[in-house]
Amino acid sequence: MFRSKLGVLAIFVIVPAWLAAACTTTTGGTASPSTAGSSSATGSPSADPEVPKVSAPLDASKYVADTCALVPKDVLASLGLPETGTFQSKGDTLFTKAGPNCAWKIRGQGTGVLVSLGTGSRDEGAGGLAGIYRGYASKTYIRFLEQAPAVDGYPAVYWGPLDERPMGSCGIGVGIADDLTFDVYAQGYQGADDSCGAAKQVASSVIKTLKGA
DSSP states (O other): OOSOOHHHHHHSTTHHHHHHTTTSOOOOOOOOOOOTTOOOOSSOGGGOTTSOOOSSOOOOGGGSSOGGGGSOHHHHHHTTOOSOOEEESOOSSTTTTTSOEEEEEETTTTEEEEEEETHHHHHTTOOHHHHHHHHHHHTSSOOEEEEEEEETTEEEEEEESSOOGGGTOEEEEEEEETTEEEEEEEESOSHHHHHHHHHHHHHHHHHHHHHTO
């Protein structure tokens, strides 16, 4: 159904569930960004000079209870995604554990996009880009991290348990405050360009929504 190898499925064993559940409401993820070479596993975010700072923080509190509203309908339509997504206040996958999330799936194709807010990680003192740095440094779950182009001026990284981009799945984390990120995971696309293109398009729309544009 998905363009994933067995090794990836072993790690993302729950991921197909959020795609299969699209268009229903249940009672999800986070992560964050910077360079893949970071080795800082301890210390505060401000203590690591490699962690990008967010000069103009955005307030995402309005969307904690309605994460699906972060992505405009016209953006969803341009990607062939349904207008209605699946909201979760918390999930149990790598991309949904740290906060509320919403997923949209193209039925019958195994293609979909998930957006999550890292408010749970922030509340536990593990939010922001520094949280991803530390997760990558520990190599417990996050074994792939690569700096991505900034999204509308906000620092971003590609990340995940493995680099799935060649298989058509792309995860990107965007820092919207020094202690908060949101993540976009696009799955089931044709290669890296397609999947990351979809993820970046959705990420850009989230920034615009948070800015009130």
